[in-house]
Amino acid sequence: MLIHHVTGKVMPETAHDRDLALDFTKGVLIILVIVGHLIQYILYRNEGFWDSASFKWIYMFHMPLFMAISGYLSCRALTGKPFTKAICDRAMQLLLPMLFWCSLLETLKLTVFPRPAGAADSVLQFLNDFAGTYWFVWAAFICFLLAKTISIFNHSSSWVFLVSVILVVLAPLTFSIFPLIKYTYPFFCLGLAFAQSERWTSIVRSQGPFLIMSASMVAMICFLIWRNDTYVYNNLALVQDLQSAKNVLLMFLGSAAASAVMIEILLRTWNIGRSNRVVRFIAAKLGPSTLVLYLIQGTVFRLMDSIQYGELWSPTTRAAAATFLGAMIVAVALAVRWTVRDIPYLSQLMLGVPPRSFVCRTSPADK
Numbered sequence: 001m002l003i004h005h006v007t008g009k010v011m012p013e014t015a016h017d018r019d020l021a022l023d024f025t026k027g028v029l030i031i032l033v034i035v036g037h038l039i040q041y042i043l044y045r046n047e048g049f050w051d052s053a054s055f056k057w058i059y060m061f062h063m064p065l066f067m068a069i070s071g072y073l074s075c076r077a078l079t080g081k082p083f084t085k086a087i088c089d090r091a092m093q094l095l096l097p098m099l100f101w102c103s104l105l106e107t108l109k110l111t112v113f114p115r116p117a118g119a120a121d122s123v124l125q126f127l128n129d130f131a132g133t134y135w136f137v138w139a140a141f142i143c144f145l146l147a148k149t150i151s152i153f154n155h156s157s158s159w160v161f162l163v164s165v166i167l168v169v170l171a172p173l174t175f176s177i178f179p180l181i182k183y184t185y186p187f188f189c190l191g192l193a194f195a196q197s198e199r200w201t202s203i204v205r206s207q208g209p210f211l212i213m214s215a216s217m218v219a220m221i222c223f224l225i226w227r228n229d230t231y232v233y234n235n236l237a238l239v240q241d242l243q244s245a246k247n248v249l250l251m252f253l254g255s256a257a258a259s260a261v262m263i264e265i266l267l268r269t270w271n272i273g274r275s276n277r278v279v280r281f282i283a284a285k286l287g288p289s290t291l292v293l294y295l296i297q298g299t300v301f302r303l304m305d306s307i308q309y310g311e312l313w314s315p316t317t318r319a320a321a322a323t324f325l326g327a328m329i330v331a332v333a334l335a336v337r338w339t340v341r342d343i344p345y346l347s348q349l350m351l352g353v354p355p356r357s358f359v360c361r362t363s364p365a366d367k
Contacts, residue, residue: 022069023287024279025266029069030290031282032062034326037301042322045310050228059231060223061258063136067184068259070140071147071191078148078192090144094291097352098137101295102130105302113306127176133302134295135177142181143188158197161189169252172238179236186252187259208264215260222254230254285334291352293333300329 036058040049049055077086106129131138150164165186173182227247229235235247273279286293310318340346347355 018288020274020283020287021267021270022073024270024274024283025263025287026066026069026290027282027286028266029062029066030286030293031330032058033066033294034297034329036062037297038322038326041301041304042310042325043315043318050231050234056223056226057258060219060226060254061262063184064187064255065259065262066136067140067143067187068191068194068263071143071188071193072195073191074144074147074188075192075195078144078151079196083148083152086148087145090141092348093352094137094141096348097291097295097350098134100349101299102134105129105133105299108299108303109306112303129302131177133298135180136184136294137291138177139181139184140188143185146185147188147192158193161193165189169237169248170239174236174238179232179238182237183232183251183255187255190256212261212264215257218257219254219261222250222257225250226254286330289333289337292337292350293330296333296336297329300325 036055039052039055039058040046043049044052044055077089081089106126109129146164146168147161150160153160168185169182171178171182173179229244229247230251232251235244235251237248237251239245239248270279270283274283310321313321337351340350341353342355344355347353
């Protein structure tokens with residue numbers, strides 16, 4: 001049972017029921033993930049993209065909000081499944097398809113862009129691809145693992161999760177993807193808190209206009225003073241002195257405020273435009289395909305690190321190339337999903353979900 005995010009009513013889940021409003025939100029967010037990478041790789045060719053207003057706007061909220069939704073949707077698995085089954089199911093859902101697409105990435109790199117035999121940094125490059133290319137998948141799994149571990153000792157107290165958030169954020173870990181985990185874990189716990197507590201949803205419903213107005217003002221101010229060192233990729237979520245503390249605080253405050261504003265905008269967009277074909281396409285096709293879309297776009301953009309392109313392209317050519325590449329990523333991901341979704345093993349391996357025929361035979365309690 002889950003608390004519906006719009007009405008606040010407790011609603012049952014079945015093997016077929018999906019929250020189309022959240023699917024629409026996820027669909028828009030994965031589009032923004034692709035757009036953000038297109039800005040970085042095509043429009044700016046990895047130079048100066050930090051100063052792009054569009055890039056800044058997208059990166060203020062897209063991954064924090066994605067992680068909050070992940071925490072919200074993970075509530076049943078965290079509270080209703082034994083530890084081992086919950087972790088194994090989540091590994092099959094997230095890590096198995098990530099390993100498949102990572103293997104495909106390395107195969108393509110070795111085949112199309114062979115490196116000299118015995119290159120000193122080949123192992124480091126592989127580890128960077130393995131962890132960095134699909135960092136959000138790793139972050140989602142580790143956040144789930146942390147939350148599930150905490151739930152073993154305490155199923156209800158939000159104070160325990162608050163303490164865990166503080167400890168994770170303040171942990172002096174700056175290597176690999178640990179800063180990104182420190183950045184996203186608080187939002188995972190926030191989404192989980194909304195799923196578990198009727199008190200949170202009642203506060204939001206009763207104080208909604210005031211909260212959104214306040215969040216909008218905070219988000220606007222944070223947007224104006226957001227700088228290169230505000231991005232987690234640059235500050236590494238590490239507090240060393242007063243300036244770094246300000247950067248990290250601005251990062252979390254701006255991301256939280258922008259996420260609150262955007263979830264309100266996206267849910268209202270769904271409520272108003274749910275009969276629109278484009279809106280329903282995003283909800284019905286892109287929302288359920290966010291994982292494979294994320295994995296494919298990560299593979300594509302990592303391969304682009306090995307390609308020389310666009311040095312003499314005009315802005316119009318770059319915009320056209322970005323539009324074409326983005327459309328191709330979406331088309332390929334949807335084609336892959338449509339092709340393998342009913343094929344045993346391939347569906348689990350490439351998409352992270354069992355074939356629909358298996359889901360139909362599985363009771364809600366077993367999912």
